[in-house]
Amino acid sequence: MSIDQLLKEHAQTKSLVKGAHAFRQGDRDESLYVVQTGLLKAYYILPDGKESIKTFLKPGSMIGSLSANYNGGACTFNLVALQDARLSQLPFTVLLEGARKSHEIAREVIEFLLALYMKKEQREYELLSLPAAERYQRLCAEDPDLIEQVTQNDIALYLGITPVALSRIKKRLQLSEDGGHH
Known part of the structure; x- marks a missing residue:
């Protein structure tokens, strides 16, 4: 059984x-x-x-x-x-x-x-x-599908941060990926 x-x-x-x-x-x-x-x-x-x-x-x-x-x-x-x-x-x-x-x-x-x-x-x-940015990066790496399926608000609440803090983290990571260029 x-x-x-x-x-x-x-x-x-x-x-x-x-x-x-x-x-x-x-x-x-x-x-x-x-x-x-x-x-x-x-x-x-x-x-x-x-x-x-x-x-x-x-x-x-x-x-x-x-x-x-x-x-x-x-x-x-x-x-x-x-x-x-x-x-x-x-x-x-x-x-x-x-x-x-x-x-x-x-x-x-x-x-x-x-x-x-x-x-x-x-x-x-x-x-x-771990710092919030690293928690976010790990989540993106471990479960990219989830990032697409849930709201940014829910991602923030799961990471233990505010939606505003998540927005800042994403902006900072995007800038570092772009080499700081706009």
Whole structure:
């Protein structure tokens, strides 16, 4: 038994139109979602009302709120479709039960958690250690398609800077590429 088989047997399809949420911060949502089509963003609404972007999700990505799924708490973030999207929605309890019964599923869950942890570690390093311009350059190099698909505002929020700061960085990088000539 694999996670793919578990999804085929137990998941429901959830279709979202652009702008629709799979869940919101504060909701009790006990599902794991696998993106089949579309582009989504996971984001926080901060106490001052501002938005901070956790991650973007493309087909093949898996996400769920462990605070809600495993601890019985509320979701700590929002999940919204940036394009029309189709998700597979699997109850988290089905995944846990599958992992208890199947070594293959348990191994896949461990691999997923390790990959997720490494991604989080990299993101923390970039946010806490690298200048904004370097974070932007890395994002452009690692995911050029994403740069074309999301708004400049969302890129700025993902990088932890203001849209004005992003605009300045892009202008500075453009000038350095042009050798400073106008």
